[in-house]
Amino acid sequence: MTEEEQKYLEIKYDKNSLNTIELTIYNESHTLANMIQEYIQNDPSCTFCAYKVSHPGDNFVKIKVTSDTSKPVRHLVIDSLRKLSTNIKDLIEEVNEY
Incomplete structure (x- = not known):
């Protein structure tokens, strides 16, 4: 497997926009991107x-993603991904109970 095939996430800060980040997620589609966008x-x-x-x-x-000055964009992304992850874990637990 090449290094490119192993890569899942690439992060770049936008040099032209303050507090802006671009995430490139490999081997994913609209499904995950739409959920992440909604949480952010x-x-x-x-x-x-x-x-x-x-x-x-x-x-x-x-x-x-761009955030205002109240929170660094990196923290905005991390916080949102954690909330999404927690909600998915909770949903899995509920399904397992049935």
Whole structure:
């Protein structure tokens, strides 16, 4: 397996926009990107969040996030991903109870 095949997440800070980050997630599609976008947008410090899949044949999604000055964009992303992860874990536990 090549190094490129092993990569799952790439993070780049936007040099032209303050407090902006771009995540590239490999081997994922609209499903995960849409959930991540929703959780990030629910944070009041989020001023922009959007994702795109450039071409249906691409095996990656790009998510661009900007936050206001109340929270570093990195913290916004981490907090949102933790909330999403917690909710998924809770859902799995509920399903396991049945």
